[in-house]
Amino acid sequence: MISLLSLRKQIDAGSLTPREAIALSEAAIAEHEPRVGALVSRNLDPVVPERGALAGIAVGVKDILDTADLPTQMGSPIYEGWRPRADAASVARLRRLGAVPLAKTTTTAFAFLDPTQTRNPRHSGHTPGGSSAGSAAAVSAGMLPLTLGTQTGGSVIRPAAYCGVVGMKPSFGLLPTVGMKCFSWTLDTLGLFTAGVADAAHALALMTGRPGLDLRDKNAGMPRMGVVRQDFCAMAETEALDALDRVRVAAESAGARLHDVVLPAVFAEAFGLHGTIQDFEAAQSLDWEYATHRASLGARLGAHLDAAQAVAPAAYDASLKVADRARRQLPDLFAENDIDVILTLSAPGPAPEGYASTGDSRFNRLWTLMGVPCVTVPVGSTATGLPLGVQVIARLGDDARAITAAHFVETLMRE
Amino acid sequence: MISLLSLRKQIDAGSLTPREAIALSEAAIAEHEPRVGALVSRNLDPVVPERGALAGIAVGVKDILDTADLPTQMGSPIYEGWRPRADAASVARLRRLGAVPLAKTTTTAFAFLDPTQTRNPRHSGHTPGGSSAGSAAAVSAGMLPLTLGTQTGGSVIRPAAYCGVVGMKPSFGLLPTVGMKCFSWTLDTLGLFTAGVADAAHALALMTGRPGLDLRDKNAGMPRMGVVRQDFCAMAETEALDALDRVRVAAESAGARLHDVVLPAVFAEAFGLHGTIQDFEAAQSLDWEYATHRASLGARLGAHLDAAQAVAPAAYDASLKVADRARRQLPDLFAENDIDVILTLSAPGPAPEGYASTGDSRFNRLWTLMGVPCVTVPVGSTATGLPLGVQVIARLGDDARAITAAHFVETLMRE
Numbered sequence: 001m002i003s004l005l006s007l008r009k010q011i012d013a014g015s016l017t018p019r020e021a022i023a024l025s026e027a028a029i030a031e032h033e034p035r036v037g038a039l040v041s042r043n044l045d046p047v048v049p050e051r052g053a054l055a056g057i058a059v060g061v062k063d064i065l066d067t068a069d070l071p072t073q074m075g076s077p078i079y080e081g082w083r084p085r086a087d088a089a090s091v092a093r094l095r096r097l098g099a100v101p102l103a104k105t106t107t108t109a110f111a112f113l114d115p116t117q118t119r120n121p122r123h124s125g126h127t128p129g130g131s132s133a134g135s136a137a138a139v140s141a142g143m144l145p146l147t148l149g150t151q152t153g154g155s156v157i158r159p160a161a162y163c164g165v166v167g168m169k170p171s172f173g174l175l176p177t178v179g180m181k182c183f184s185w186t187l188d189t190l191g192l193f194t195a196g197v198a199d200a201a202h203a204l205a206l207m208t209g210r211p212g213l214d215l216r217d218k219n220a221g222m223p224r225m226g227v228v229r230q231d232f233c234a235m236a237e238t239e240a241l242d243a244l245d246r247v248r249v250a251a252e253s254a255g256a257r258l259h260d261v262v263l264p265a266v267f268a269e270a271f272g273l274h275g276t277i278q279d280f281e282a283a284q285s286l287d288w289e290y291a292t293h294r295a296s297l298g299a300r301l302g303a304h305l306d307a308a309q310a311v312a313p314a315a316y317d318a319s320l321k322v323a324d325r326a327r328r329q330l331p332d333l334f335a336e337n338d339i340d341v342i343l344t345l346s347a348p349g350p351a352p353e354g355y356a357s358t359g360d361s362r363f364n365r366l367w368t369l370m371g372v373p374c375v376t377v378p379v380g381s382t383a384t385g386l387p388l389g390v391q392v393i394a395r396l397g398d399d400a401r402a403i404t405a406a407h408f409v410e411t412l413m414r415e
Numbered sequence: 416m417i418s419l420l421s422l423r424k425q426i427d428a429g430s431l432t433p434r435e436a437i438a439l440s441e442a443a444i445a446e447h448e449p450r451v452g453a454l455v456s457r458n459l460d461p462v463v464p465e466r467g468a469l470a471g472i473a474v475g476v477k478d479i480l481d482t483a484d485l486p487t488q489m490g491s492p493i494y495e496g497w498r499p500r501a502d503a504a505s506v507a508r509l510r511r512l513g514a515v516p517l518a519k520t521t522t523t524a525f526a527f528l529d530p531t532q533t534r535n536p537r538h539s540g541h542t543p544g545g546s547s548a549g550s551a552a553a554v555s556a557g558m559l560p561l562t563l564g565t566q567t568g569g570s571v572i573r574p575a576a577y578c579g580v581v582g583m584k585p586s587f588g589l590l591p592t593v594g595m596k597c598f599s600w601t602l603d604t605l606g607l608f609t610a611g612v613a614d615a616a617h618a619l620a621l622m623t624g625r626p627g628l629d630l631r632d633k634n635a636g637m638p639r640m641g642v643v644r645q646d647f648c649a650m651a652e653t654e655a656l657d658a659l660d661r662v663r664v665a666a667e668s669a670g671a672r673l674h675d676v677v678l679p680a681v682f683a684e685a686f687g688l689h690g691t692i693q694d695f696e697a698a699q700s701l702d703w704e705y706a707t708h709r710a711s712l713g714a715r716l717g718a719h720l721d722a723a724q725a726v727a728p729a730a731y732d733a734s735l736k737v738a739d740r741a742r743r744q745l746p747d748l749f750a751e752n753d754i755d756v757i758l759t760l761s762a763p764g765p766a767p768e769g770y771a772s773t774g775d776s777r778f779n780r781l782w783t784l785m786g787v788p789c790v791t792v793p794v795g796s797t798a799t800g801l802p803l804g805v806q807v808i809a810r811l812g813d814d815a816r817a818i819t820a821a822h823f824v825e826t827l828m829r830e
Binding site: 317 | 483493494497500501502504506507508510511588591592593594597600601623624625696699700702703704706707727728732812
């Protein structure tokens with residue numbers, strides 16, 4: 001994989017020019033893209049800024065985020081060849097930092113569940129996850145040092161874990177969703193994929209103008225962690241639970257304090273209502289597509305929106321109230337358990353075999369609804385070589401703590 | 416003015432066809448548009464659905480809301496001739512109800528403060544207000560029975576009051592902003608302009624699938640009202656304060672209970688921080704336009720975004736915290752004062768003379784930030800014939816009560 005920070009160090013040292021750094025990605029794309037299929041479109045003759053804190057960084061942009069110089073096709077024939085006028089806010093920001101949006105990455109149609117053609121670079125025959133399939137795979141295959149994805153259910157954390165890369169879903173609202181094709185305005189959150197935690201932290205610090213998020217400026221200390229298994233939903237697979245245990249043992253050996261935390265009932269309730277909120281809003285967000293192009297929506301999305309038409313406003317209102325109650329209670333959970341972060345699974349298991357499904361988001365949906373920062377860290381592989389990840393979750397707005405704790409785990413588990 | 420409900424009654428009774436109803440708007444446009452200049456583009460050969468709860472209703476859509484069949488130009492040369500792929504969610508919903516988006520209405524550039532060419536239909540030589548200038552003016556001039564606008568500061572309530580029409584800004588999130596050009600995601604709210612309160616209520620009930628919002632199904636009762644003057648900001652003009660007093664006297668004569676309510680300090684504080692939140696987000700939302708088309712932004716917006724670049728994340732975070740505190744305190748204010756709604760000014764005075772300014776939003780910004788439902792009701796005119804409005808405000812989510820109280824005021828003050 002290409003490390004953003006490593007590139008930037010070489011550029012700052014004068015041993016690599018921004019143009020050469022971009023060429024590294026171009027060469028890697030030429031080598032790996034035919035096998036992986038992570039990209040939808042590419043800028044074949046990019047202007048490479050000489051200056052800027054992210055000069056030399058080639059970025060992949062999920063194809064539901066607008067770009068002024070590349071098509072934005074939403075993973076859907078309905079938007080074939082579509083050219084937005086402007087860049088999405090986060091893309092514009094990356095450009096201003098000197099980065100080069102080099103390619104659009106594959107997305108499931110409108111970031112829902114109909115699979116893409118992208119292959120898992122780490123294990124042929126397995127899904128890369130979704131919906132940000134291309135963004136996870138492009139980093140995993142070593143083609144790009146930074147990609148943008150989005151998460152409404154589990155579309156950043158899950159594919160990152162499946163592909164063995166770092167995925168970060170920051171606090172809700174920290175990265176603007178302006179210029180993102182909306183699915184659910186209560187849930188949609190932009191996120192980042194990188195080779196390592198420090199890379200994601202550096203990019204996020206620059207993109208948000210918040211140097212405090214940058215790991216390089218931190219003196220971390222030992223995180224206090226609560227281990228959560230979400231007993232209210234179906235059990236995870238043994239390999240994933242074993243990985244979580246390995247992290248726990250390693251962290252305790254290193255001197256960190258960990259204990260089990262059982263989520264109070266309101267969180268189970270909120271978990272169960274994620275779909276009501278998502279679907280009620282998706283029916284509105286995709287109303288034009290549904291009314292005019294129902295047959296081209298994709299099999300799963302089409303059927304899902306059929307059902308979503310029936311979600312009642314009262315059910316939606318009640319669900320928002322429960323979610324709000326859970327959000328208000330979450331800081332107490334951290335305080336009462338005396339923890340900085342939650343440690344949990346990134347996904348119920350490794351990437352499922354085949355390409356019919358993008359996997360399961362049940363360890364992500366609650367946290368998306370809570371709006372809290374989540375980081376998935378690669379923590380080794382199964383016996384058959386499938387990547388596994390664990391997820392670190394902090395309080396809303398406490399992205400810095402999520403980053404430092406994720407970095408702690410990453411350092412512990414480095415293979 | 417054209418009443419939406421009156422048209423619908425005639426259509427339901429079979430005395431008017433939807434096609435004929437649309438033709439009424441087309442004829443009125445031919446008559447008044449040359450003088451008013453409220454429209455940017457028009458569908459000259461619309462398909463008119465025969466069925467649907469809003470069949471026969473010609474709608475004007477503020478030109479920062481996407482339309483699949485008409486250009487969407489954001490009031491800016493940067494988007495000259497721009498054609499979105501899809502309809503904004505609210506436009507798609509209106510189409511599904513049988514309404515006809517007949518025209519795009521003028522907006523200040525990106526819904527900020529640089530004036531449009533639109534004239535106040537009620538008084539030549541005065542601004543119609545902004546930013547939803549064309550949507551307010553088109554209803555005021557009797558060209559359209561329903562128009563969509565947006566409010567980030569005071570862009571629905573203010574122009575509605577200046578033009579002598581009903582304007583409603585529903586609770587934050589009640590109408591989706593999907594397909595709206597974002598200025599500030601914490602503040603941007605869609606709203607409606609109509610001839611009367613019942614018209615707005617009916618349209619909102621249908622658009623949101625919430626029949627409880629429809630005034631026709633209500634048995635209102637006498638509202639308990641708290642009169643707010645926002646003592647923490649500059650005094651309003653005498654004519655506006657006199658209009659508020661006239662409403663108070665009329666309401667008391669009718670048997671309603673009114674008393675003065677002074678807002679606690681946190682609301683003054685939140686009022687003062689609206690700009691910090693708006694500007695920090697606008698700098699991100701319009702990053703592409705600012706980076707690539709600074710000279711074409713409009714004089715006021717350009718200068719404003721220059722300054723907005725300097726808003727610090729910490730100031731933004733602190734402002735959001737205050738706003739959240741004020742939002743949480745607002746239900747207590749209603750409860751402690753034993754009131755259903757707040758009665759206040761819609762604007763500091765009637766529409767200012769000339770076209771250099773779109774007027775002042777200081778009686779709107781706090782309520783936009785609070786996310787609460789606001790309705791402005793025309794309550795007569797100044798000696799020189801300039802319309803005056805008063806504003807009714809309810810708790811977040813209590814749009815029905817805002818509507819019934821506004822209808823009460825409207826009935827009292829009908830000229």
